[in-house]
Amino acid sequence: MNLDDPKLTAYALGELSEAEKARMEKSVADSPEAQQFVRETHDIARILIAEYAGENQADGQPANLIDIRDDPWFWSRARPLAIAALIASAALLAAIILGPRNLRNHLSAETKDQPGYIQLENVETGSTETSPPDAISNPFRPAMIARVERVVIGEIPPNTPESRSEIRVIEVISDSNRLTALKNRLATNRLTKIVTPQSISHGYQLMFLDKAGTVVAAARFYNVPGAGFMLQLSRNAGTANDHYFVGKEAPLLPADWKGGIDYSSYVISFPDWQECIGYSPGA
Amino acid sequence: MPEAIAPATSDEIRILLRRFERPLLQFATRITGDRDRAKDIVQETFIKYQRNGAPSDPSTAATWLFTVCRNAALNVCRKEKRLLLLDETLMEAQPSEDPLPGEVLEQKEAAGFLMRIITTLPPRQQEVLQLKFQNDLSYEQIAEITKTNANNVGVLIHTALKALRRRYAEASKHFVAFPQRTT
Numbered sequence: 001m002n003l004d005d006p007k008l009t010a011y012a013l014g015e016l017s018e019a020e021k022a023r024m025e026k027s028v029a030d031s032p033e034a035q036q037f038v039r040e041t042h043d044i045a046r047i048l049i050a051e052y053a054g055e056n057q058a059d060g061q062p063a064n065l066i067d068i069r070d071d072p073w074f075w076s077r078a079r080p081l082a083i084a085a086l087i088a089s090a091a092l093l094a095a096i097i098l099g100p101r102n103l104r105n106h107l108s109a110e111t112k113d114q115p116g117y118i119q120l121e122n123v124e125t126g127s128t129e130t131s132p133p134d135a136i137s138n139p140f141r142p143a144m145i146a147r148v149e150r151v152v153i154g155e156i157p158p159n160t161p162e163s164r165s166e167i168r169v170i171e172v173i174s175d176s177n178r179l180t181a182l183k184n185r186l187a188t189n190r191l192t193k194i195v196t197p198q199s200i201s202h203g204y205q206l207m208f209l210d211k212a213g214t215v216v217a218a219a220r221f222y223n224v225p226g227a228g229f230m231l232q233l234s235r236n237a238g239t240a241n242d243h244y245f246v247g248k249e250a251p252l253l254p255a256d257w258k259g260g261i262d263y264s265s266y267v268i269s270f271p272d273w274q275e276c277i278g279y280s281p282g283a
Numbered sequence: 284m285p286e287a288i289a290p291a292t293s294d295e296i297r298i299l300l301r302r303f304e305r306p307l308l309q310f311a312t313r314i315t316g317d318r319d320r321a322k323d324i325v326q327e328t329f330i331k332y333q334r335n336g337a338p339s340d341p342s343t344a345a346t347w348l349f350t351v352c353r354n355a356a357l358n359v360c361r362k363e364k365r366l367l368l369l370d371e372t373l374m375e376a377q378p379s380e381d382p383l384p385g386e387v388l389e390q391k392e393a394a395g396f397l398m399r400i401i402t403t404l405p406p407r408q409q410e411v412l413q414l415k416f417q418n419d420l421s422y423e424q425i426a427e428i429t430k431t432n433a434n435n436v437g438v439l440i441h442t443a444l445k446a447l448r449r450r451y452a453e454a455s456k457h458f459v460a461f462p463q464r465t466t
Contacts, residue, residue, distance in 0.1 A: 004441075004445070005441075006434075006437040006438045006440075006441035006442075007437070008441075009437065009440060009441040009444055010422065010437045010440075010441075013415070013440070015422045015433075040448060041444060041448075044397075044444055044447060044448055044451070045416065045444075047397055048397060048412065048416040048447075049416050049417075051397055051398050052413070052417035053417075055309065055398065055417070
Protein backbone atom coordinates (compact mmCIF):
# COMPACT_ATOMS: atom_id res chain seq x y z
CA MET A 1 0.00 0.00 0.00
CA ASN A 2 1.24 3.48 -0.85
CA LEU A 3 1.88 5.29 2.41
CA ASP A 4 2.35 8.55 0.55
CA ASP A 5 -1.30 8.67 -0.45
CA PRO A 6 -3.15 11.74 0.90
CA LYS A 7 -6.25 9.54 1.08
CA LEU A 8 -4.57 7.54 3.84
CA THR A 9 -4.10 10.69 5.90
CA ALA A 10 -7.69 11.69 5.10
CA TYR A 11 -8.80 8.25 6.31
CA ALA A 12 -6.87 8.64 9.57
CA LEU A 13 -8.46 12.04 10.12
CA GLY A 14 -11.98 10.83 9.37
CA GLU A 15 -12.32 12.86 6.20
CA LEU A 16 -13.36 10.17 3.72
CA SER A 17 -16.87 9.45 2.50
CA GLU A 18 -18.46 6.23 3.73
CA ALA A 19 -17.69 4.41 0.48
CA GLU A 20 -14.06 5.57 0.41
CA LYS A 21 -13.70 4.79 4.08
CA ALA A 22 -14.90 1.21 3.58
CA ARG A 23 -12.44 0.69 0.73
CA MET A 24 -9.57 2.16 2.71
CA GLU A 25 -10.42 0.09 5.78
CA LYS A 26 -9.87 -3.10 3.80
CA SER A 27 -6.54 -1.89 2.47
CA VAL A 28 -5.35 -0.78 5.89
CA ALA A 29 -6.38 -4.06 7.48
CA ASP A 30 -4.00 -5.88 5.12
CA SER A 31 -1.04 -3.61 5.75
CA PRO A 32 0.76 -3.36 9.09
CA GLU A 33 2.69 -0.39 7.70
CA ALA A 34 -0.54 1.43 6.91
CA GLN A 35 -1.88 0.63 10.39
CA GLN A 36 1.29 2.08 11.87
CA PHE A 37 0.91 5.16 9.64
CA VAL A 38 -2.67 5.66 10.87
CA ARG A 39 -1.57 5.33 14.50
CA GLU A 40 1.21 7.85 13.97
CA THR A 41 -1.19 10.23 12.27
CA HIS A 42 -3.55 9.93 15.25
CA ASP A 43 -0.64 10.61 17.61
CA ILE A 44 0.56 13.68 15.77
CA ALA A 45 -3.03 14.96 15.41
CA ARG A 46 -3.49 14.61 19.18
CA ILE A 47 -0.33 16.55 19.86
CA LEU A 48 -1.28 19.26 17.38
CA ILE A 49 -4.75 19.65 18.89
CA ALA A 50 -3.22 19.90 22.36
CA GLU A 51 -0.58 22.40 21.28
CA TYR A 52 -3.03 24.62 19.41
CA ALA A 53 -5.29 24.48 22.48
CA GLY A 54 -2.33 25.54 24.60
CA GLU A 55 -1.69 28.41 22.21
CA ASN A 56 -5.31 29.47 22.61
CA GLN A 57 -5.02 29.46 26.38
CA ALA A 58 -1.75 31.32 26.34
CA ASP A 59 -3.48 34.02 24.35
CA GLY A 60 -5.29 35.42 27.37
CA GLN A 61 -8.87 35.50 28.50
CA PRO A 62 -10.92 37.96 26.49
CA ALA A 63 -14.16 36.15 27.35
CA ASN A 64 -15.18 38.70 29.97
CA LEU A 65 -15.58 41.31 27.23
CA ILE A 66 -18.35 39.43 25.55
CA ASP A 67 -21.41 40.61 27.41
CA ILE A 68 -20.67 44.21 26.59
CA ARG A 69 -19.40 43.70 23.10
CA ASP A 70 -22.47 41.86 21.88
CA ASP A 71 -24.80 44.64 22.87
CA PRO A 72 -25.77 46.65 19.74
CA TRP A 73 -25.77 49.83 21.85
CA PHE A 74 -22.15 49.14 22.62
CA TRP A 75 -21.09 49.16 19.00
CA SER A 76 -22.92 52.35 18.16
CA ARG A 77 -22.40 54.44 21.28
CA ALA A 78 -20.25 53.07 24.04
CA ARG A 79 -17.30 52.08 21.94
CA PRO A 80 -16.64 55.58 20.55
CA LEU A 81 -17.21 56.99 24.03
CA ALA A 82 -14.79 54.53 25.56
CA ILE A 83 -12.19 55.32 22.95
CA ALA A 84 -12.67 59.04 23.47
CA ALA A 85 -12.37 58.59 27.24
CA LEU A 86 -9.21 56.62 26.84
CA ILE A 87 -7.68 59.09 24.47
CA ALA A 88 -8.47 61.81 26.99
CA SER A 89 -6.90 59.72 29.78
CA ALA A 90 -3.86 59.04 27.64
CA ALA A 91 -3.55 62.75 26.93
CA LEU A 92 -3.74 63.61 30.62
CA LEU A 93 -1.21 60.94 31.50
CA ALA A 94 1.08 62.08 28.73
CA ALA A 95 0.80 65.67 29.88
CA ILE A 96 1.90 64.65 33.34
CA ILE A 97 4.67 62.30 32.25
CA LEU A 98 6.04 63.89 29.15
CA GLY A 99 5.34 67.52 29.71
CA PRO A 100 3.89 70.05 27.26
CA ARG A 101 6.69 69.90 24.74
CA ASN A 102 6.20 66.22 23.84
CA LEU A 103 2.48 66.06 24.20
CA ARG A 104 1.52 66.67 20.60
CA ASN A 105 3.77 64.01 19.15
CA HIS A 106 2.76 61.51 21.77
CA LEU A 107 -0.94 62.10 21.29
CA SER A 108 -0.84 61.94 17.53
CA ALA A 109 0.98 58.62 17.70
CA GLU A 110 -1.47 57.26 20.23
CA THR A 111 -4.59 58.24 18.34
CA LYS A 112 -3.27 57.14 14.99
CA ASP A 113 -1.94 53.73 15.96
CA GLN A 114 -4.23 52.46 18.66
CA PRO A 115 -7.23 50.56 17.30
CA GLY A 116 -10.41 50.59 19.33
CA TYR A 117 -10.16 46.92 20.05
CA ILE A 118 -7.06 47.40 22.15
CA GLN A 119 -8.57 50.29 24.02
CA LEU A 120 -11.56 48.21 24.92
CA GLU A 121 -9.46 45.42 26.27
CA ASN A 122 -7.58 47.87 28.45
CA VAL A 123 -10.77 49.37 29.80
CA GLU A 124 -12.54 46.20 30.58
CA THR A 125 -9.84 43.80 31.67
CA GLY A 126 -7.90 46.27 33.74
CA SER A 127 -4.73 45.07 35.35
CA THR A 128 -6.06 43.26 38.37
CA GLU A 129 -3.98 40.51 39.84
CA THR A 130 -5.99 37.49 40.87
CA SER A 131 -5.00 34.74 43.25
CA PRO A 132 -5.07 31.17 41.94
CA PRO A 133 -8.58 29.69 41.87
CA ASP A 134 -9.61 27.11 44.45
CA ALA A 135 -10.65 24.70 41.72
CA ILE A 136 -9.89 24.30 38.05
CA SER A 137 -11.22 22.05 35.33
CA ASN A 138 -9.54 18.75 34.62
CA PRO A 139 -7.42 19.15 31.48
CA PHE A 140 -7.56 15.44 30.60
CA ARG A 141 -10.36 14.93 28.12
CA PRO A 142 -12.95 12.21 28.87
CA ALA A 143 -12.54 10.83 25.34
CA MET A 144 -8.85 10.32 25.97
CA ILE A 145 -9.42 8.68 29.35
CA ALA A 146 -11.99 6.38 27.76
CA ARG A 147 -9.21 4.97 25.58
CA VAL A 148 -7.21 3.75 28.57
CA GLU A 149 -6.77 -0.03 28.58
CA ARG A 150 -3.93 -0.47 31.07
CA VAL A 151 -2.43 1.41 33.97
CA VAL A 152 1.20 1.03 34.89
CA ILE A 153 2.02 1.73 38.53
CA GLY A 154 5.57 2.53 39.43
CA GLU A 155 7.86 4.19 41.86
CA ILE A 156 10.18 7.04 41.22
CA PRO A 157 13.50 6.06 42.77
CA PRO A 158 14.88 8.52 45.29
CA ASN A 159 17.44 11.05 44.15
CA THR A 160 16.16 10.93 40.57
CA PRO A 161 16.29 14.30 38.81
CA GLU A 162 12.77 15.70 38.67
CA SER A 163 13.19 16.71 35.05
CA ARG A 164 13.85 13.17 33.85
CA SER A 165 12.63 10.41 36.09
CA GLU A 166 12.31 6.85 34.96
CA ILE A 167 9.63 4.85 36.71
CA ARG A 168 10.47 1.57 38.39
CA VAL A 169 7.44 -0.52 37.41
CA ILE A 170 5.60 -2.29 40.24
CA GLU A 171 2.44 -3.51 38.58
CA VAL A 172 0.36 -3.26 35.44
CA ILE A 173 -3.38 -3.05 36.03
CA SER A 174 -5.65 -4.41 33.33
CA ASP A 175 -8.40 -5.87 35.52
CA SER A 176 -11.60 -4.24 34.29
CA ASN A 177 -13.05 -3.36 37.71
CA ARG A 178 -9.93 -1.66 39.00
CA LEU A 179 -9.39 -0.06 35.63
CA THR A 180 -12.90 1.35 35.52
CA ALA A 181 -12.59 2.73 39.03
CA LEU A 182 -9.25 4.35 38.21
CA LYS A 183 -10.58 5.87 34.99
CA ASN A 184 -13.63 7.22 36.78
CA ARG A 185 -11.44 8.82 39.40
CA LEU A 186 -9.09 10.31 36.81
CA ALA A 187 -12.09 11.69 34.90
CA THR A 188 -13.16 13.81 37.90
CA ASN A 189 -14.25 17.15 36.43
CA ARG A 190 -12.63 19.52 38.89
CA LEU A 191 -9.19 19.65 40.45
CA THR A 192 -8.97 21.26 43.87
CA LYS A 193 -6.18 23.42 45.18
CA ILE A 194 -3.96 22.04 47.87
CA VAL A 195 -1.05 23.37 49.82
CA THR A 196 1.34 20.46 49.51
CA PRO A 197 3.08 19.71 52.80
CA GLN A 198 6.81 19.41 52.63
CA SER A 199 6.68 16.06 54.38
CA ILE A 200 5.57 14.19 51.26
CA SER A 201 8.54 12.13 50.29
CA HIS A 202 7.06 9.11 48.65
CA GLY A 203 4.46 8.46 46.00
CA TYR A 204 3.58 6.24 43.11
CA GLN A 205 3.37 7.24 39.51
CA LEU A 206 0.42 6.03 37.47
CA MET A 207 0.73 5.83 33.69
CA PHE A 208 -2.51 5.43 31.76
CA LEU A 209 -1.95 3.63 28.47
CA ASP A 210 -4.16 3.12 25.44
CA LYS A 211 -4.40 -0.05 23.39
CA ALA A 212 -1.26 0.81 21.43
CA GLY A 213 0.71 1.35 24.63
CA THR A 214 0.83 5.13 24.22
CA VAL A 215 0.73 7.11 27.46
CA VAL A 216 -2.46 9.17 27.21
CA ALA A 217 -2.56 10.43 30.80
CA ALA A 218 -0.46 10.22 33.94
CA ALA A 219 -0.77 11.13 37.58
CA ARG A 220 1.16 10.92 40.81
CA PHE A 221 -0.52 9.13 43.71
CA TYR A 222 0.42 10.09 47.23
CA ASN A 223 -0.82 10.53 50.75
CA VAL A 224 -1.13 13.93 52.33
CA PRO A 225 -1.10 13.53 56.11
CA GLY A 226 -4.35 14.85 57.46
CA ALA A 227 -5.92 15.30 54.05
CA GLY A 228 -5.94 11.83 52.54
CA PHE A 229 -4.84 10.22 49.30
CA MET A 230 -4.47 12.34 46.20
CA LEU A 231 -3.91 12.11 42.47
CA GLN A 232 -1.80 14.90 41.07
CA LEU A 233 -1.87 15.12 37.28
CA SER A 234 1.38 14.94 35.34
CA ARG A 235 1.87 17.25 32.36
CA ASN A 236 4.74 15.33 30.85
CA ALA A 237 5.07 11.58 30.55
CA GLY A 238 6.11 9.09 27.93
CA THR A 239 7.35 5.65 27.16
CA ALA A 240 10.16 4.18 25.10
CA ASN A 241 11.08 0.50 24.82
CA ASP A 242 8.90 -0.46 27.78
CA HIS A 243 10.52 2.18 29.96
CA TYR A 244 8.31 4.90 31.41
CA PHE A 245 9.34 8.46 32.12
CA VAL A 246 7.97 11.59 33.71
CA GLY A 247 9.39 15.06 34.11
CA LYS A 248 9.77 18.17 32.01
CA GLU A 249 11.88 16.42 29.43
CA ALA A 250 9.21 13.82 28.68
CA PRO A 251 6.59 14.58 25.99
CA LEU A 252 3.72 16.89 26.86
CA LEU A 253 0.58 14.83 27.32
CA PRO A 254 -2.38 15.68 25.10
CA ALA A 255 -4.80 17.65 27.29
CA ASP A 256 -6.32 21.09 27.62
CA TRP A 257 -3.49 22.57 29.66
CA LYS A 258 -4.07 26.23 30.46
CA GLY A 259 -1.27 28.73 30.59
CA GLY A 260 -0.54 30.38 33.91
CA ILE A 261 -1.83 27.50 36.02
CA ASP A 262 0.51 25.55 38.26
CA TYR A 263 -1.00 22.09 37.96
CA SER A 264 1.22 20.76 40.74
CA SER A 265 -0.91 22.81 43.13
CA TYR A 266 -4.11 20.96 42.23
CA VAL A 267 -5.23 17.42 42.97
CA ILE A 268 -8.05 14.94 42.67
CA SER A 269 -9.04 13.47 45.98
CA PHE A 270 -8.55 9.70 45.83
CA PRO A 271 -10.61 8.04 48.59
CA ASP A 272 -11.08 4.79 46.68
CA TRP A 273 -7.38 4.16 46.19
CA GLN A 274 -7.69 0.88 48.07
CA GLU A 275 -10.07 -0.70 45.57
CA CYS A 276 -8.12 0.78 42.67
CA ILE A 277 -4.58 0.07 43.78
CA GLY A 278 -4.71 -1.75 47.08
CA TYR A 279 -1.49 -0.55 48.63
CA SER A 280 -0.43 2.88 49.67
CA PRO A 281 2.74 4.86 49.19
CA GLY A 282 5.29 3.99 51.79
CA ALA A 283 3.56 0.73 52.70
CA MET B 284 -18.56 34.19 0.19
CA PRO B 285 -21.41 32.38 1.91
CA GLU B 286 -24.78 34.02 1.49
CA ALA B 287 -25.93 36.35 4.28
CA ILE B 288 -29.17 35.25 5.87
CA ALA B 289 -30.32 37.53 8.68
CA PRO B 290 -28.89 39.96 11.21
CA ALA B 291 -27.22 38.09 14.04
CA THR B 292 -28.77 38.13 17.48
CA SER B 293 -26.90 38.95 20.67
CA ASP B 294 -26.94 35.33 21.75
CA GLU B 295 -25.45 34.19 18.47
CA ILE B 296 -22.71 36.79 18.69
CA ARG B 297 -21.96 35.84 22.30
CA ILE B 298 -21.57 32.17 21.42
CA LEU B 299 -19.46 32.87 18.36
CA LEU B 300 -17.20 35.31 20.18
CA ARG B 301 -16.51 32.75 22.86
CA ARG B 302 -15.75 30.10 20.32
CA PHE B 303 -13.91 31.96 17.58
CA GLU B 304 -12.44 35.21 18.86
CA ARG B 305 -9.04 33.85 19.78
CA PRO B 306 -8.73 31.37 16.90
CA LEU B 307 -9.59 34.15 14.44
CA LEU B 308 -7.10 36.46 16.08
CA GLN B 309 -4.35 33.87 15.76
CA PHE B 310 -5.41 33.10 12.20
CA ALA B 311 -5.29 36.76 11.16
CA THR B 312 -2.01 37.29 13.00
CA ARG B 313 -0.42 34.43 11.07
CA ILE B 314 -1.51 35.99 7.77
CA THR B 315 -0.59 39.60 8.49
CA GLY B 316 2.27 39.02 10.88
CA ASP B 317 0.87 41.92 12.88
CA ARG B 318 -1.09 41.38 16.06
CA ASP B 319 -2.59 44.86 16.15
CA ARG B 320 -3.80 44.68 12.57
CA ALA B 321 -5.20 41.24 13.34
CA LYS B 322 -7.25 42.65 16.20
CA ASP B 323 -8.77 45.23 13.87
CA ILE B 324 -9.55 42.55 11.33
CA VAL B 325 -11.27 40.29 13.86
CA GLN B 326 -13.31 43.19 15.15
CA GLU B 327 -14.37 44.11 11.62
CA THR B 328 -15.29 40.50 10.97
CA PHE B 329 -17.65 40.39 13.94
CA ILE B 330 -19.11 43.78 13.10
CA LYS B 331 -19.88 42.53 9.60
CA TYR B 332 -21.39 39.42 11.07
CA GLN B 333 -23.64 41.43 13.32
CA ARG B 334 -24.64 44.14 10.87
CA ASN B 335 -25.01 42.23 7.67
CA GLY B 336 -26.25 38.94 8.97
CA ALA B 337 -24.69 35.56 8.52
CA PRO B 338 -25.49 31.87 8.89
CA SER B 339 -26.44 30.94 12.45
CA ASP B 340 -25.54 27.26 12.17
CA PRO B 341 -22.20 27.01 14.04
CA SER B 342 -20.35 25.02 11.39
CA THR B 343 -21.52 27.30 8.58
CA ALA B 344 -20.82 30.36 10.72
CA ALA B 345 -17.26 29.12 11.23
CA THR B 346 -16.71 28.95 7.49
CA TRP B 347 -18.24 32.42 7.11
CA LEU B 348 -16.12 33.98 9.85
CA PHE B 349 -12.84 32.48 8.68
CA THR B 350 -13.58 33.38 5.06
CA VAL B 351 -14.36 37.01 5.90
CA CYS B 352 -11.42 37.22 8.29
CA ARG B 353 -9.02 35.75 5.72
CA ASN B 354 -10.23 38.09 2.96
CA ALA B 355 -9.83 41.09 5.25
CA ALA B 356 -6.34 39.98 6.31
CA LEU B 357 -5.26 39.50 2.70
CA ASN B 358 -6.71 42.93 1.83
CA VAL B 359 -4.59 44.49 4.56
CA CYS B 360 -1.54 42.74 3.12
CA ARG B 361 -2.37 44.05 -0.35
CA LYS B 362 -3.05 47.60 0.79
CA GLU B 363 0.08 47.76 2.86
CA LYS B 364 2.05 45.95 0.20
CA ARG B 365 3.03 43.20 2.57
CA LEU B 366 4.45 40.23 0.76
CA LEU B 367 3.60 37.79 3.49
CA LEU B 368 0.95 35.56 2.02
CA LEU B 369 -0.06 37.33 -1.14
CA ASP B 370 2.20 35.44 -3.42
CA GLU B 371 0.62 32.05 -4.04
CA THR B 372 4.00 30.73 -5.16
CA LEU B 373 5.50 31.77 -1.89
CA MET B 374 2.59 30.24 -0.04
CA GLU B 375 3.22 26.89 -1.66
CA ALA B 376 6.99 27.08 -1.18
CA GLN B 377 8.87 24.10 0.12
CA PRO B 378 9.55 23.91 3.82
CA SER B 379 12.98 24.75 5.07
CA GLU B 380 15.15 21.69 5.55
CA ASP B 381 17.49 23.55 7.84
CA PRO B 382 17.25 22.60 11.48
CA LEU B 383 15.51 25.07 13.70
CA PRO B 384 17.81 27.24 15.75
CA GLY B 385 18.79 25.20 18.77
CA GLU B 386 16.80 22.23 17.57
CA VAL B 387 19.16 19.64 18.94
CA LEU B 388 19.56 21.34 22.25
CA GLU B 389 15.96 22.30 22.76
CA GLN B 390 14.31 19.20 21.39
CA LYS B 391 14.06 17.80 24.87
CA GLU B 392 11.36 20.33 25.46
CA ALA B 393 8.73 18.34 23.61
CA ALA B 394 6.07 20.84 24.59
CA GLY B 395 5.92 23.47 21.89
CA PHE B 396 8.48 21.74 19.74
CA LEU B 397 5.95 20.80 17.09
CA MET B 398 4.67 24.36 16.94
CA ARG B 399 8.18 25.56 16.25
CA ILE B 400 8.50 23.07 13.40
CA ILE B 401 5.19 24.32 12.00
CA THR B 402 6.63 27.79 11.56
CA THR B 403 9.12 26.34 9.05
CA LEU B 404 6.34 24.99 6.81
CA PRO B 405 5.03 26.95 3.81
CA PRO B 406 2.33 29.45 4.87
CA ARG B 407 -0.36 27.58 2.96
CA GLN B 408 0.36 24.40 4.93
CA GLN B 409 0.45 26.33 8.20
CA GLU B 410 -2.91 27.82 7.32
CA VAL B 411 -4.65 24.51 6.67
CA LEU B 412 -3.11 22.89 9.76
CA GLN B 413 -4.42 25.70 11.90
CA LEU B 414 -7.89 25.48 10.41
CA LYS B 415 -7.96 21.71 10.78
CA PHE B 416 -6.39 21.09 14.19
CA GLN B 417 -7.14 24.29 16.03
CA ASN B 418 -10.63 24.82 14.69
CA ASP B 419 -11.72 21.29 13.84
CA LEU B 420 -12.89 22.29 10.37
CA SER B 421 -13.46 19.70 7.66
CA TYR B 422 -11.51 19.50 4.41
CA GLU B 423 -14.60 20.89 2.65
CA GLN B 424 -14.87 23.87 4.98
CA ILE B 425 -11.14 24.59 4.71
CA ALA B 426 -11.40 24.38 0.92
CA GLU B 427 -14.19 26.95 0.93
CA ILE B 428 -12.28 29.32 3.20
CA THR B 429 -9.01 29.06 1.29
CA LYS B 430 -10.66 29.07 -2.14
CA THR B 431 -9.40 25.71 -3.27
CA ASN B 432 -10.84 22.19 -3.35
CA ALA B 433 -10.97 19.43 -0.75
CA ASN B 434 -8.47 17.28 -2.63
CA ASN B 435 -5.91 20.04 -2.54
CA VAL B 436 -6.54 20.55 1.17
CA GLY B 437 -5.95 16.82 1.63
CA VAL B 438 -2.63 17.04 -0.20
CA LEU B 439 -1.55 20.08 1.83
CA ILE B 440 -2.39 18.44 5.15
CA HIS B 441 -0.82 15.13 4.14
CA THR B 442 2.39 16.89 3.04
CA ALA B 443 2.50 19.03 6.17
CA LEU B 444 1.98 16.07 8.51
CA LYS B 445 4.60 14.08 6.65
CA ALA B 446 7.12 16.88 7.17
CA LEU B 447 6.15 17.24 10.82
CA ARG B 448 6.36 13.51 11.42
CA ARG B 449 9.81 13.32 9.81
CA ARG B 450 11.18 16.31 11.70
CA TYR B 451 9.65 15.10 14.95
CA ALA B 452 11.10 11.61 14.45
CA GLU B 453 14.53 13.06 13.71
CA ALA B 454 14.35 15.07 16.89
CA SER B 455 13.11 12.06 18.84
CA LYS B 456 16.19 10.09 17.83
CA HIS B 457 18.13 12.47 19.99
CA PHE B 458 15.43 12.41 22.60
CA VAL B 459 17.26 9.92 24.81
CA ALA B 460 17.54 12.41 27.53
CA PHE B 461 16.71 9.76 30.07
CA PRO B 462 19.35 7.45 31.49
CA GLN B 463 18.89 3.81 30.55
CA ARG B 464 17.90 1.44 33.31
CA THR B 465 20.83 -0.46 34.68
CA THR B 466 19.09 -2.57 37.32
